[in-house]
Amino acid sequence: MPRRNLIIGTAGHIDHGKTVLVKALTGKDTDRLAEEKERGISIDLGFAPLELPDGSVVGIVDVPGHENFVRNMMAGATGVDVALLVVAADDGVMPQTREHLAILDFLGVSSGVVAITKIDLVEDDLVKLVADEVRELLEGSSLEGSAIMPVSVVTGRGIPEIRLELERVAREVRLKDEALPARLPIDRVFTLKGIGTVVTGTLWSGTVKNGEHLEISPAGRPARVRSLGVHGSVRDTVYAGERVAANLAGVSKKDVTRGDVLLAPGYLKPTYMVDARVTLLKERAKPLKRGTRLRFHHGTRELLCRVYPLEGAAVAPGETRPCQLRLEAQAVCANGDRFVLRSYSPVTTIGGGTVVDTHPRKHRLHDEAALRQFEVLESGEPDKSVLVYLSRASEPLSGEQLALESSLAPAMVEKGLEALTSAGQAAALGNRAPVLYISSALYADIKASTEESLRRFHAEKPLADGMAKEILQKKVFAAWDVRAADIFLDSLLEEGALESHGKLVSLPGESATVTAEQERLIDTVTERIDHRPAAPPTVSELAAELSMDRQILSELLAIAEKQDRAVRVSAELYFSPAAVTGIEKKLRDSVRPEGITVSEFRILIGTSRKYALPLLEYFDRIKVTFRVGDVRKLR
Numbered sequence: 001m002p003r004r005n006l007i008i009g010t011a012g013h014i015d016h017g018k019t020v021l022v023k024a025l026t027g028k029d030t031d032r033l034a035e036e037k038e039r040g041i042s043i044d045l046g047f048a049p050l051e052l053p054d055g056s057v058v059g060i061v062d063v064p065g066h067e068n069f070v071r072n073m074m075a076g077a078t079g080v081d082v083a084l085l086v087v088a089a090d091d092g093v094m095p096q097t098r099e100h101l102a103i104l105d106f107l108g109v110s111s112g113v114v115a116i117t118k119i120d121l122v123e124d125d126l127v128k129l130v131a132d133e134v135r136e137l138l139e140g141s142s143l144e145g146s147a148i149m150p151v152s153v154v155t156g157r158g159i160p161e162i163r164l165e166l167e168r169v170a171r172e173v174r175l176k177d178e179a180l181p182a183r184l185p186i187d188r189v190f191t192l193k194g195i196g197t198v199v200t201g202t203l204w205s206g207t208v209k210n211g212e213h214l215e216i217s218p219a220g221r222p223a224r225v226r227s228l229g230v231h232g233s234v235r236d237t238v239y240a241g242e243r244v245a246a247n248l249a250g251v252s253k254k255d256v257t258r259g260d261v262l263l264a265p266g267y268l269k270p271t272y273m274v275d276a277r278v279t280l281l282k283e284r285a286k287p288l289k290r291g292t293r294l295r296f297h298h299g300t301r302e303l304l305c306r307v308y309p310l311e312g313a314a315v316a317p318g319e320t321r322p323c324q325l326r327l328e329a330q331a332v333c334a335n336g337d338r339f340v341l342r343s344y345s346p347v348t349t350i351g352g353g354t355v356v357d358t359h360p361r362k363h364r365l366h367d368e369a370a371l372r373q374f375e376v377l378e379s380g381e382p383d384k385s386v387l388v389y390l391s392r393a394s395e396p397l398s399g400e401q402l403a404l405e406s407s408l409a410p411a412m413v414e415k416g417l418e419a420l421t422s423a424g425q426a427a428a429l430g431n432r433a434p435v436l437y438i439s440s441a442l443y444a445d446i447k448a449s450t451e452e453s454l455r456r457f458h459a460e461k462p463l464a465d466g467m468a469k470e471i472l473q474k475k476v477f478a479a480w481d482v483r484a485a486d487i488f489l490d491s492l493l494e495e496g497a498l499e500s501h502g503k504l505v506s507l508p509g510e511s512a513t514v515t516a517e518q519e520r521l522i523d524t525v526t527e528r529i530d531h532r533p534a535a536p537p538t539v540s541e542l543a544a545e546l547s548m549d550r551q552i553l554s555e556l557l558a559i560a561e562k563q564d565r566a567v568r569v570s571a572e573l574y575f576s577p578a579a580v581t582g583i584e585k586k587l588r589d590s591v592r593p594e595g596i597t598v599s600e601f602r603i604l605i606g607t608s609r610k611y612a613l614p615l616l617e618y619f620d621r622i623k624v625t626f627r628v629g630d631v632r633k634l635r
């Protein structure tokens with residue numbers, strides 16, 4: 001039998017018969033808490049497997065109807081594929097019937113069955129009236145047109161029909177995406193003796209295998225899956241749409257709560273801000289003003305936020321508008337996620353919406369550019385959406401990094417990047433994986449500032465053959481990843497915008513030419529200097545060691561100095577730049593206010609007087625130190 005992994009969720013006013021209907025369908029009493037038994041009401045979520053007539057097994061989440069526990073209801077409703085809306089025939093549509101329906105609507109639950117319960121208590125005429133009332137209520141909601149079916153758990157009437165209808169609806173539901181990385185909003189956490197921390201929830205996307213390494217977001221805490229279960233049976237792999245219990249190694253109960261998300265590492269970067277299309281319920285009396293503090297319910301998490309409409313000062317009742325939501329704690333959102341908004345106090349459901357941008361910038365009112373980006377992201381076109389995020393980046397990014405930055409589906413990012421590079425709106429850099437992508441606009445920008453840096457360099461140092469790559473990278477790409485800077489420069493060299501001379505780069509034709517033979521000799525000379533950092537060979541010693549003409553050697557050393565590959569300390573002494581930097585640091589770190597003598601300095605850097613004195617004179621020249629009698633002090 002094909003897997004049909006999905007969740008049916010109850011909804012409806014308190015005492016309308018949700019829990020006993022679930023029991024009639026599954027045989028399981030989902031009210032497990034002592035307080036639930038005592039008060040005869042549901043307080044928290046209940047779970048049971050339901051076998052459909054065709055033999056497939058789906059999960060049922062039973063939610064409480066009491067108005068005080070709507071937040072628990074939402075934590076359950078958030079992963080629901082099929083709604084089982086319950087209305088008691090002897091009570092009709094009541095406040096939480098409406099509120100739960102609104103919540104299902106905001107969460108985008110568009111498949112469902114309505115059960116008119118307790119029909120054994122009333123005349124058939126009244127059942128018909130209640131059915132009409134419900135039909136009217138559903139009009140314009142995501143559940144419009146759902147079957148409305150009379151049942152009684154006392155006589156058993158209607159129960160087989162409900163089962164069949166649930167099966168029919170379940171067959172048509174669009175299932176959760178197994179191809180995405182794993183995401184499981186946690187709805188329960190507990191410890192089992194001898195087993196450890198267990199979390200449960202509906203797997204929203206992907207698959208999870210036993211032994212897999214996941215993380216608990218937004219804290220970013222690593223968690224290894226030690227065992228997996230679905231409805232009490234042990235499993236090696238669990239799939240999107242299933243009710244999962246996961247035993248986690250390396251996590252204690254206090255480290256994780258309802259609302260956290262068990263996530264494939266590298267998927268979905270937590271965010272303090274989202275742009276979203278927000279709908280305000282028409283039943284709400286007041287418009288939603290800029291800066292109003294609200295409760296943001298997303299996944300199994302509730303957090304506080306303030307709402308900022310993008311287009312005007314307020315959202316009127318019944319309106320749907322682009323808004324920015326600034327969150328007081330981090331949420332773990334993907335593009336297209338649904339959420340519910342409740343007022344801060346008194347707490348009622350007032351609206352909801354869809355996440356459009358998971359990592360927006362702070363917008364001012366009437367920010368036209370922000371509105372345009374909003375529309376692009378809402379359109380869901382891969383190339384345009386990916387370009388929005390690529391254009392926000394200040395350095396080249398891999399496809400994986402871009403998926404993380406944007407919270408767009410990895411497959412969509414891949415598709416978008418392909419389209420952008422073939423249309424010339426983005427460049428792909430590097431020929432080893434991971435390839436890095438950069439918007440053509442940023443490419444042109446950075447290319448221009450690279451050329452500008454070099455132009456200035458050549459003007460200042462007409463004799464130089466070019467700028468050391470490392471120095472150029474520090475100037476232009478200071479904030480970039482080293483590899484990104486490297487392959488960007490390679491790309492400029494490849495297109496002929498720059499020229500390379502060993503470790504130097506220049507604008508084309510701007511370098512004083514150094515022959516390959518000279519380059520090779522400089523390598524040999526600087527190698528010898530680098531080899532003995534604190535006591536390099538003198539120029540005479542080098543000339544003898546390499547059997548080289550002193551005049552030629554001096555020219556080579558002058559070029560090496562221009563290339564920042566050697567430092568001239570005296571006419572006889574060249575040091576490696578790294579050695580001089582190191583010695584200068586040691587000197588700065590150890591000179592006391594009364595100064596340092598030549599022999600103290602000699603001991604400090606572990607060399608002889610032959611080197612110590614010229615070095616100190618060099619430091620005097622470059623104004624690191626100055627001489628007072630027998631000692632040097634720091635300037």
Ligand SMILES: Nc1nc2c(ncn2[C@@H]2O[C@H](COP(=O)(O)OP(=O)(O)OP(=O)(O)O)[C@@H](O)[C@H]2O)c(=O)[nH]1
Pocket residue numbers: 012013014015016017018019020021040041042043063064065066117118119120121151152153154
């Ligand atoms: N006569 C009759 N009583 C019913 C029927 N369905 C439910 N009841 C009764 O209604 C009461 C409430 O049922 P529950 O299933 O606990 O209601 P609920 O919707 O789960 O309530 P909350 O979870 O607290 O919102 C119980 O006393 C049930 O026995 C029915 O079909 N016929």
Ligand SMILES: [Mg+2]
Pocket residue numbers: 018019020041042062063064065
């Ligand atoms: Mg109940």
